[in-house]
Amino acid sequence: MTVNRSRRRLAIVIASTAMIGSFAVPGIASELRVGFSQDGQTLDPANHRNRETETILRNMCDGLLTRDASMKVVPEIAESYRQVDPQTWEFKIRDGVRFHSGTPLTATDVKFTFDRLTKESALGGQTSPRKSLLGPLAGVDVVDARTVRFRLSAPWAILPAMLPFQELVSKDFVEKNGDAALATKEDCAGPFKLVEWRRGDAVIMERDPNYYGGATDIPPVGPAKVDRVIFKIIPENASRVAALLAGEVDIVNELPASAIKQVEASDRAKVMSVNGTRTFFLSINGAKKPFDDIRVRKALNHAVDRKLIIDKILAGRATPLNGVMSPDAFGFAADLPEYAYDPALAKKLLADAGHPNGLELTIDTTAAFKPTAEAIAAIMARSGIKANVQIWEGAVLSPMWAAADKRKDRDLYLASWGNGALDPADIMVPTLKTGGRGNSAGYSNAEVDKLLDAAETEVDQAERADMYRKAQKQVNADAPWVFLWLPQDLYGVSKRLKGWQPSADSRINLHDASVD
Amino acid sequence: MSLSRLLERLLGLIPVLLGVSVIVFLMISLTPGDPVEIMLGDSRATPEQIAALRHDMGLDRSAMERFLVFLWNAVHGDFGLSFFHRRPVIDVLAERLPATIELTLVSLVLALVIAIPLGVVAAVRKNSWIDRIATVGSLLGVSLPGFWFGILLILFFGVHLGWLPISGRIGYSSEVHSVTGFLLVDTLIAGRPASFLDAAAHILMPALTLALPMAAILMRVTRSSMLEVLRADYVLFAEAKGLTRARVIGRHALKNALIPTVTVAALETGSLLGGNMIVETVFGWPGIGRLVVEAIFNRNFPLVQASVLLYAVTYVLLNFVADLLYVLLNPRVRL
Numbered sequence: 072m073t074v075n076r077s078r079r080r081l082a083i084v085i086a087s088t089a090m091i092g093s094f095a096v097p098g099i100a101s102e103l104r105v106g107f108s109q110d111g112q113t114l115d116p117a118n119h120r121n122r123e124t125e126t127i128l129r130n131m132c133d134g135l136l137t138r139d140a141s142m143k144v145v146p147e148i149a150e151s152y153r154q155v156d157p158q159t160w161e162f163k164i165r166d167g168v169r170f171h172s173g174t175p176l177t178a179t180d181v182k183f184t185f186d187r188l189t190k191e192s193a194l195g196g197q198t199s200p201r202k203s204l205l206g207p208l209a210g211v212d213v214v215d216a217r218t219v220r221f222r223l224s225a226p227w228a229i230l231p232a233m234l235p236f237q238e239l240v241s242k243d244f245v246e247k248n249g250d251a252a253l254a255t256k257e258d259c260a261g262p263f264k265l266v267e268w269r270r271g272d273a274v275i276m277e278r279d280p281n282y283y284g285g286a287t288d289i290p291p292v293g294p295a296k297v298d299r300v301i302f303k304i305i306p307e308n309a310s311r312v313a314a315l316l317a318g319e320v321d322i323v324n325e326l327p328a329s330a331i332k333q334v335e336a337s338d339r340a341k342v343m344s345v346n347g348t349r350t351f352f353l354s355i356n357g358a359k360k361p362f363d364d365i366r367v368r369k370a371l372n373h374a375v376d377r378k379l380i381i382d383k384i385l386a387g388r389a390t391p392l393n394g395v396m397s398p399d400a401f402g403f404a405a406d407l408p409e410y411a412y413d414p415a416l417a418k419k420l421l422a423d424a425g426h427p428n429g430l431e432l433t434i435d436t437t438a439a440f441k442p443t444a445e446a447i448a449a450i451m452a453r454s455g456i457k458a459n460v461q462i463w464e465g466a467v468l469s470p471m472w473a474a475a476d477k478r479k480d481r482d483l484y485l486a487s488w489g490n491g492a493l494d495p496a497d498i499m500v501p502t503l504k505t506g507g508r509g510n511s512a513g514y515s516n517a518e519v520d521k522l523l524d525a526a527e528t529e530v531d532q533a534e535r536a537d538m539y540r541k542a543q544k545q546v547n548a549d550a551p552w553v554f555l556w557l558p559q560d561l562y563g564v565s566k567r568l569k570g571w572q573p574s575a576d577s578r579i580n581l582h583d584a585s586v587d
Numbered sequence: 588m589s590l591s592r593l594l595e596r597l598l599g600l601i602p603v604l605l606g607v608s609v610i611v612f613l614m615i616s617l618t619p620g621d622p623v624e625i626m627l628g629d630s631r632a633t634p635e636q637i638a639a640l641r642h643d644m645g646l647d648r649s650a651m652e653r654f655l656v657f658l659w660n661a662v663h664g665d666f667g668l669s670f671f672h673r674r675p676v677i678d679v680l681a682e683r684l685p686a687t688i689e690l691t692l693v694s695l696v697l698a699l700v701i702a703i704p705l706g707v708v709a710a711v712r713k714n715s716w717i718d719r720i721a722t723v724g725s726l727l728g729v730s731l732p733g734f735w736f737g738i739l740l741i742l743f744f745g746v747h748l749g750w751l752p753i754s755g756r757i758g759y760s761s762e763v764h765s766v767t768g769f770l771l772v773d774t775l776i777a778g779r780p781a782s783f784l785d786a787a788a789h790i791l792m793p794a795l796t797l798a799l800p801m802a803a804i805l806m807r808v809t810r811s812s813m814l815e816v817l818r819a820d821y822v823l824f825a826e827a828k829g830l831t832r833a834r835v836i837g838r839h840a841l842k843n844a845l846i847p848t849v850t851v852a853a854l855e856t857g858s859l860l861g862g863n864m865i866v867e868t869v870f871g872w873p874g875i876g877r878l879v880v881e882a883i884f885n886r887n888f889p890l891v892q893a894s895v896l897l898y899a900v901t902y903v904l905l906n907f908v909a910d911l912l913y914v915l916l917n918p919r920v921r922l
Contacts (some may be wrong), residue, residue: 254674
């Protein structure tokens with residue numbers, strides 16, 4: 072029976088190889104394919120600001136620190152780390168780590184990597200677009216071959232939370248080949264090494280047999296399970312799902328909610344999901360009348376039935392929020408009061424504010440969120456609010472809402488903000504502090520600003536979390552937004568895949584994954 | 588055709604390209620949206636950090652200065668760095684161009700192979716059942732959205748039957764040494780027939796998706812011009828001479844009837860060479876269509892500029908090729 076089956080399989084392999092060349096590859100024991108929505112922009116870990124690029128790179132390039140499945144920050148190439156004083160952190164580097172070229176990884180490479188990230192014009196004349204992810208990092212000092220110290224120009228408690236975003240590169244490689252070479256080649260210390268990057272088509276990687284094993288806190292430690300990994304670029308949702316159902320790929324990212332039933336009905340694949348890191352909200356233009364009135368902003372909150380929209384449009388795959396933070400994030404305030412859906416209360420609040428006949432307003436959003444915005448508008452109608460939806464191009468919409476003078480005539484903005492660091496410093500400061508880059512509501516509360524500033528430099532983590540909770544409470548009470556939800560990231564996954572689960576930071580780490 | 592005429596045509600390119608550059612540059616300057624904001628996405632960034640990126644991208648200079656720098660560099664073959672790939676635009680385009688050209692050529696051949704015989708038969712047997720089927724078929728071919736047709740092909744041949752690969756240009760078993768960049772050619776040069784078949788299997792569905800609407804148009808053009816030619820005096824004369832019907836149609840009528848077909852085919856090819864964003868997206872085809880559309884959405888100005896110039900050159904050259912073909916088809920035409 073077993074013999075028969077394996078013989079038959081062999082026959083199929085031979086036949087299919089003869090027929091269409093290279094679908095099943097003899098000699099390669101196991102291959103895992105990811106149907107991925109976007110190609111990487113570069114292979115230089117310092118020269119992009121793109122989540123998809125990072126997801127691909129992270130399978131070839133390890134960092135000092137990483138995150139485990141529960142999003143806890145753990146050492147990766149670092150062996151251990153400690154805070155020496157509020158402005159100094161020390162990292163001990165593991166012994167015996169080598170880049171794919173065989174060069175040993177030392178403290179010099181760590182310093183080199185972070186110099187490229189933080190020094191002006193360090194990338195062959197260009198400045199790294201990732202510099203802003205490293206806050207007040209002033210420099211890295213080599214203490215000995217296996218020890219580095221990070222010097223900060225101000226205390227910065229979230230340094231460890233921000234370090235998983237940076238991958239280490241080989242100084243030797245860059246000095247020999249130039250910065251430009253890193254755009255298309257890699258010499259990192261990750262579980263897989265690059266075989267070929269077919270631009271726009273696929274990134275092909277193979278297991279590095281000499282891999283040091285990865286984070287000791289994330290077992291199993293050792294070389295990757297599969298021989299080869301391919302990120303196959305399939306931008307169209309329907310085609311990506313089709314590739315999964317046809318068995319061409321084993322994981323697809325950004326599974327549309329509309330495809331959940333189709334995937335679940337297949338005997339080949341299943342749906343997996345995880346809380347994402349992107350908070351959705353309706354930004355209310357607080358500088359414009361009547362939205363400067365807290366009663367109106369509260370009425371808007373009571374006028375949206377979040378649960379209904381989550382059920383009907385997001386296929387139930389989102390968590391309703393009463394504030395800005397994800398429940399998985401540091402300092403999440405779990406006890407925020409809810410603005411329950413209550414059209415009668417919304418009407419009353421509007422009447423109290425001098426609008427007994429309701430309101431007329433416009434919701435701005437991009438084409439991708441048109442159905443959501445239209446559903447919100449329809450539900451608001453029950454509270455006497457006539458909402459129109461206006462669709463914009465993203466490149467136009469976000470700069471318009473970022474500038475107070477440009478948004479002065481706008482009403483509501485269906486927006487979102489990602490928080491890959493899962494830390495309030497990375498989302499509350501830009502979106503809710505006075506003058507923040509993403510503060511589209513124009514929200515300004517001196518108390519909140521003070522708390523955010525103090526938390527920024529607070530070293531005691533419990534104290535810091537407490538400050539953020541207070542700030543979240545204040546924001547909830549001020550209602551600068553209509554609080555909405557945190558969608559789950561959806562993946563379609565082949566049933567032959569083992570040892571993989573989606574991760575809240577939207578990385579697709581394939582070190583532990585295997586296929587039957 | 589004289590050499591001086593050829594030179595004249597080529598020199599004519601210069602004002603065209605200059606004009607196109609100015610228009611594209613103006614349109615880009617007038618379009619709202621800031622690539623730095625797009626690149627930084629959701630993040631904290633200090634004004635200094637934003638300023639450093641703007642400087643890297645040359646956006647801290649005036650529009651006039653940017654345009655002059657662009658022109659000066661372009662004349663020297665330097666089209667700048669793609670904002671997001673952070674590599675020379677020329678490299679980024681060159682990597683993706685062969686995929687688009689290969690797909691265009693295969694689609695063109697498929698379309699001609701379908702359209703010309705059908706068009707001729709439909710004209711010769713006007714109002715017969717075959718004419719009606721061809722006419723209805725061409726109407727469908729023109730009206731069906733490519734996106735929908737592509738997905739339909741994927742679901743049927745890719746998922747249901749499992750015969751054809753859904754996306755990409757070739758399987759991933761081995762690196763294909765690039766000589767021409769056209770996989771159908773490179774695999775043959777490398778002496779790997781199995782890989783050739785693999786590449787052919789990959790290109791079939793996207794090429795068919797592009798070829799059908801083109802075939803529909805070409806079929807109608809061929810049919811109507813054939814109908815016209817069949818009524819011409821010299822065709823009647825040829826028939827009166829006692830030539831066989833096949834010889835009259837094949838030698839005398841078809842050659843003349845194909846002139847409008849060539850013109851339309853050249854124009855269609857031009858638009859296909861710009862890359863078809865929809866088909867490239869549906870089939871994960873790594874051509875320039877998707878690249879350029881993404882560049883527009885990301886306000887990746889250098890890439891947009893260079894690709895529009897490329898389109899302009901392509902159109903001018905294709906028109907030139909069509910003119911040359913007229914001469915071959917009809918000796919009375921002079922360039």
